[in-house]
Amino acid sequence: MKKLINNPEDVVTDALEGIQAAxxxxxxxxxxxxxxxxxxxxxxGKVALVSGGGSGHEPMHGGFVxxxxxxxxxxxxVFTSPTPDQMLEATKAVDGGAGVLxxxxxxTGDVLNFExxxxxxxxxxxxxxxxxxxxxxxxxxxxxxxxxxxxGATVLAEKICGAAAEDKRSLKEVADLCRKVNGxxxxxxMALTSCIVPAAGAPTFDxxxxxxxxxxxxxxxxxxxxxxxxxxxxxxxRLAGPIVDDLSLQQGDNVLAFVNSMGGTPLIELxxxxxxxxxxxxxxxxxxxxxxxxxxxxxxxxxxxxxTLLKLDDELTRLWDAPVTTPGLTWGA
Amino acid sequence: xxxxxxxxxxxxxAFASAIEEGKDYLTQxxxxxxxxxxxxxxxxxxxxxxxxxxxxxxxxxxxxxxxVGMTLVSKIGGAGGPLYGxxxxxxGTALAGKSExxxxxxxxxxxxxxxxxxxxxKAEPEEATMLDALLPAVxxxxxxxxxxxxxEAALIExxxxxxxxxxxxxxxxxxKGRASYLGERSVGxxxxxxxxxxxxxxxxxxxxxxxxxx
Numbered sequence: 120m121k122k123l124i125n126n127p128e129d130v131v132t133d134a135l136e137g138i139q140a141a142x143x144x145x146x147x148x149x150x151x152x153x154x155x156x157x158x159x160x161x162x163x164g165k166v167a168l169v170s171g172g173g174s175g176h177e178p179m180h181g182g183f184v185x186x187x188x189x190x191x192x193x194x195x196x197v198f199t200s201p202t203p204d205q206m207l208e209a210t211k212a213v214d215g216g217a218g219v220l221x222x223x224x225x226x227t228g229d230v231l232n233f234e235x236x237x238x239x240x241x242x243x244x245x246x247x248x249x250x251x252x253x254x255x256x257x258x259x260x261x262x263x264x265x266x267x268x269x270x271g272a273t274v275l276a277e278k279i280c281g282a283a284a285e286d287k288r289s290l291k292e293v294a295d296l297c298r299k300v301n302g303x304x305x306x307x308x309m310a311l312t313s314c315i316v317p318a319a320g321a322p323t324f325d326x327x328x329x330x331x332x333x334x335x336x337x338x339x340x341x342x343x344x345x346x347x348x349x350x351x352x353x354x355x356x357r358l359a360g361p362i363v364d365d366l367s368l369q370q371g372d373n374v375l376a377f378v379n380s381m382g383g384t385p386l387i388e389l390x391x392x393x394x395x396x397x398x399x400x401x402x403x404x405x406x407x408x409x410x411x412x413x414x415x416x417x418x419x420x421x422x423x424x425x426x427t428l429l430k431l432d433d434e435l436t437r438l439w440d441a442p443v444t445t446p447g448l449t450w451g452a
Numbered sequence: 453x454x455x456x457x458x459x460x461x462x463x464x465x466a467f468a469s470a471i472e473e474g475k476d477y478l479t480q481x482x483x484x485x486x487x488x489x490x491x492x493x494x495x496x497x498x499x500x501x502x503x504x505x506x507x508x509x510x511x512x513x514x515x516x517x518x519x520v521g522m523t524l525v526s527k528i529g530g531a532g533g534p535l536y537g538x539x540x541x542x543x544g545t546a547l548a549g550k551s552e553x554x555x556x557x558x559x560x561x562x563x564x565x566x567x568x569x570x571x572x573x574k575a576e577p578e579e580a581t582m583l584d585a586l587l588p589a590v591x592x593x594x595x596x597x598x599x600x601x602x603x604e605a606a607l608i609e610x611x612x613x614x615x616x617x618x619x620x621x622x623x624x625x626x627x628k629g630r631a632s633y634l635g636e637r638s639v640g641x642x643x644x645x646x647x648x649x650x651x652x653x654x655x656x657x658x659x660x661x662x663x664x665x666x
Contacts, residue, residue: 152526195529199489202525202526202527228529231531232533234534235534264635265633319488
């Protein structure tokens with residue numbers, strides 16, 4: 120294992136101290152228990168947004184804390200759900216009296232821990248709603264599985280709901296909006312290489328020199344199929360095809376296209392992917408009205424990418440364009 | 453002979469030791485179908501719970517078990533934290549203020565704990581989860597106690613039922629948690645959560661059998 124760390128056990132705490140050192144102007148980091156919140160929290164009269172999940176997906180979620188996006192983020196150990204005590208403290212720290220929305224990615228651990236945290240917060244008379252994001256089309260959604268995983272749509276939901284909360288919408292309105300984003304967004308990812316969890320010290324899975332995994336999860340969970348390396352054009356067809364079908368995109372639809380690096384894939388390759396995606400969608404009469412390209416929901420040093428498409432309407436477009444000031448996303452302010 | 457405060461502490465410690473001994477095995481079971489952290493997470497959580505119990509000077513069994521549950525929730529992480537944490541918190545609530553337990557109290561408290569796990573995890577029997585070991589154990593415990601068996605005999609029955617339930621997860625298709633993504637490929641693997649739940653029941657019968665022998 121080659122990593123720029125001091126000690127595998129200190130990875131999360133050391134990184135959090137670095138985030139505080141770098142971004143203390145917009146956020147503050149609490150160490151016991153771990154959470155990151157806006158420097159000016161709580162913002163009175165505004166619905167507060169709290170998210171969280173295992174570490175190793177940076178900049179998600181801590182890098183999205185700031186005006187126009189999240190009020191707080193709870194980082195767990197690498198690829199391990201955070202715990203309810205963290206979520207409760209974060210919820211209390213950001214509650215400005217208008218209620219708190221928990222944005223939860225659909226993994227059993229995250230869902231159960233956030234449910235417990237919501238119960239504990241309600242016992243302390245804080246109004247909490249939770250929305251579970253489940254946009255990964257690689258996973259069969261059925262009664263017989265834990266359901267689709269939450270991936271790229273989480274970033275888009277946090278941005279869009281953050282803007283709505285700044286507009287002083289009610290908790291119910293922001294939660295409904297979060298469900299709307301989730302309902303109109305689908306994702307799929309792929310990997311060229313595995314990642315190495317620092318505490319494990321070895322690759323999570325083995326992938327041959329000439330292989331790639333289509334439908335990979337952000338923790339290296341197996342995908343739909345393992346196939347031989349192929350040109351970017353073909354990879355885009357395999358990722359975007361199921362998304363377009365699942366969203367039932369029609370000629371004339373506008374979408375936000377989010378091309379994300381899993382951590383190890385450079386921007387030059389993401390632009391090639393984006394270009395192929397643009398051609399594929401143009402062929403179907405779908406217009407990319409907005410885009411986001413870069414490493415935003417990563418899987419440590421895994422090489423690969425994911426594609427997320429969000430079907431846009433005027434409301435979502437306007438909220439996407441609204442100002443945001445976070446370490447990970449900044450515009451318009 | 454009723455269960456005393458010290459026996460309950462001894463039970464939690466015995467389970468923590470069983471987890472310590474079995475942590476590589478639990479992680480190995482988990483790596484086949486999950487994310488290879490069940491042993492490590494449980495070990496971290498129960499070490500903290502044992503330390504927490506040492507801070508409890510009183511003899512309120514309910515309060516001590518609640519304290520264990522809260523510690524587990526904040527230390528285990530993953531899905532195991534809320535599930536095992538809820539088990540102990542609900543058991544603690546059922547035993548609030550008690551310093552001595554009869555067989556019936558024990559059965560009632562374990563049943564409350566298992567109901568808590570079921571509510572939290574929303575699992576049904578035969579989905580290859582902790583419940584597949586816990587539900588048969590509760591059933592056996594209640595029946596034995598209802599028939600007037602000693603607590604010791606009831607605990608042994610419960611442990612055997614849990615062991616049978618644990619083994620029954622091998623041919624099951626996992627329907628919950630990360631293993632559910634494997635579908636048919638989860639067949640042939642013993643569920644790690646059912647395995648740790650069996651160890652929890654076994655620790656109870658081990659501790660009370662030792663007690664009555666001494």
